[in-house]
Amino acid sequence: MAPRSSFILEPTLLQASQGHHSRLLSGGGCISRAALSSPASSLGSAGDLSWASPSPDQHEEMQEPLCHEIPPIGRGKHAIHLWQFLKELLLQPHAYHGCIRWLDRSRGIFKIEDSARVAKLWGQRKNRPAMNYDKLSRSIRQYYKKGIIKKTENSKRLVYQFQPQYR
DNA sequence: AAGGAGGACGCAC
């Protein structure tokens, strides 16, 4: 029923297809362009590293209006990845206060404060009602080998760290 | 109990 295709945000498309840093059309969603830094893809293409530079907190001038809209679905090619979703939440501390937050923003260290809620949000985004933290964390663990997210040195509970290229 | 590490299998791209 819902005209999904006209409302969906395609962040992965933006970074996967060209890698150009065009502003996301903030029509139905409110993901800022900084929400999705291209991973290793930007290593090959020069010129679009302006905002994905290795520098920690360059600037954070994008406190865009909160969006609690939950895109209908997201599987397959056009699906947002878990690590992108987590960054999305982290970039909106007001909207997800008490849910997830940066512990050390410059090092990409964050803490999931309400595991159940984060899992529920992820489940909503992916249209997976049965999502829980047990399963979400399994996916995070898959990121270890891929070099996207890792556990911190002291391995604190519910604390993870984005690898530099994914910050 | 809740969280964490991985193996194994299945499924939609």
Place this chain on the structure above:
DNA sequence: GTGCGTCCTCCTT
């Protein structure tokens, strides 16, 4: 093949 989602065993906090 990828990126999970699901289920499971065992271990740690």
